[in-house]
Amino acid sequence: MLVLDGSFGEGGGQIVRTALTLSMITGTPFRIENVRANRKKPGLLRQHLTCVTAAKAITHAKVTGADLGSAAFTFTPGHIRGGGYDLAIGSAGSTALVFQTIFPALLCANEPSHVTLSGGTHNKSAPTFDYLDHVFLPLVRRMGASAEITMHKAGFYPAGGGSWHADINPAQKLTPLVLEEAGALKRRAIVADVANIGIDVAKREAKMAAGLMSWPGDTMQWRTVKAEGQGNVIAIYIEHENICEIFTGFGARNVSAEAVAAQAADEARSYIACGAPVGPHLADQLLLPMALASGGSFSTCVPTGHTRTNAAVIEKFLPVEIGIEPDGHKSWRVSITS
Incomplete structure (x- = not known):
């Protein structure tokens, strides 16, 4: 059995998620200790526990020690099974990270899969639903994967309550991806979304970001989206011929709309300069x-x-x-x- 140290390197939840994905695909059992040891709240949080329970369901795995807050657990997978799965985090935790944990494994199933995910759809320190839809999945489809995702309702921290659906078809083998050049610039856009707060916040963010990026007014868009609680996100899209990238900022208490926009713009400008x-x-x-x-x-x-x-x-x-x-x-x- 492979033994992993969860405090290694970055020491966060990604070690857990990658280990689960590759254990399912390769059939390699593992034990992980010091789970998320480098985080303020170490151990398994609800999002990570949902990843474990989803991987268990998909492979009929034998799991020991995986509970909320656990610092160690053992995972022994069975065979990957496609089909229907309803994965609820039970908090505002990132549904995108749960999806990225199970998605590669379900590509290896012997039948299509239909997955409903509920929880957070727009989370700080995680890809948003829009990032999956416009950045991650188009590149993986280029490698031979087949997956479509549909948003039902956005979910922001702390209320959560977002939901979306993924249809995943098996892929015999992914093909290598070479991405050395972005290609010609096709589109640039600034999209500011708010839920259950004034649209003026989104307008201020979009205008601030456009000014910082030195982009014209026709690149700006602001919208009100459906969600259970309050929420706000700004996304800066930079789409080239070979790739689209998105840079996001998230609204929070006591943080001005201008500061949220500046965070996203700083990341976007660093990417352009690189x-x-x-x-x-x-x-x-x-x-x-x-x-x-x-x-x-x-x-x-x-x-x-x-x-x-x-x-x-x-x-x-x-x-x-x-x-x-x-x-x-x-x-x-x-x-x-x-």
Whole structure:
């Protein structure tokens, strides 16, 4: 049995999620200790526990020690089964991270899967539903995956209550992805959403972001969205011929609309200055599907701790080598070889 140290590297929930995904796919049992040891609240939170219970359901796995707050647990998978799954986090935890845990495994099922997820859809420190829809899934579809997602209702912290649906078809084998150039600029947009708060907040954010980005007024859009509680998110879209990236800011108590917009704009401007097609958050999300494809490469900005930690965990489960090397003044090249 493979034993993992949850305090390794970045020491967060990603170690748990990647281990569950690759355990399901490879059939490798594992035990993880010191779960999320580097976090303010260590141990399994509801989102991580939902990932465990979902992986258990999909593979009829044997699981010991996985409870709310657990610092260690053991996971022994069975065979992957497609079908219908209803996954409720029970909090505002990220449904996108739960989806990214089970999605690669369900691509390996012998029948289509239909998954309903409920909880948070727009969470800080996690991909949003829109990010999955416009950034992550288009690239994985290019590798041969087949999945469609549909939003029913947005869910923001702390109320949660969001819901959406995913239809996933089996894929025999993913093909390597090479993403060294972004290509020609196709679209740029600023979208500010609010739920159960005044639309003026969204307008202020969009106008602030447009000013910071030096973009014209026709790139701005503000909307009211349906949600159970209050919520606010601004997204800056930069779409090129070969890739779309999104940079987000989230409203919070005692944080001005202008400060929320500035956070998103700062990330977007850093991405533009880097000159690489793949942003720092997308880089760690692409590693696992590319490793399953046994190859590929991309150019990115300075790798985060998430990226390096995820690479190390993947190499424990799969016979691949993940190279992360400087490739210019501000860019880095990530390559996967088997």
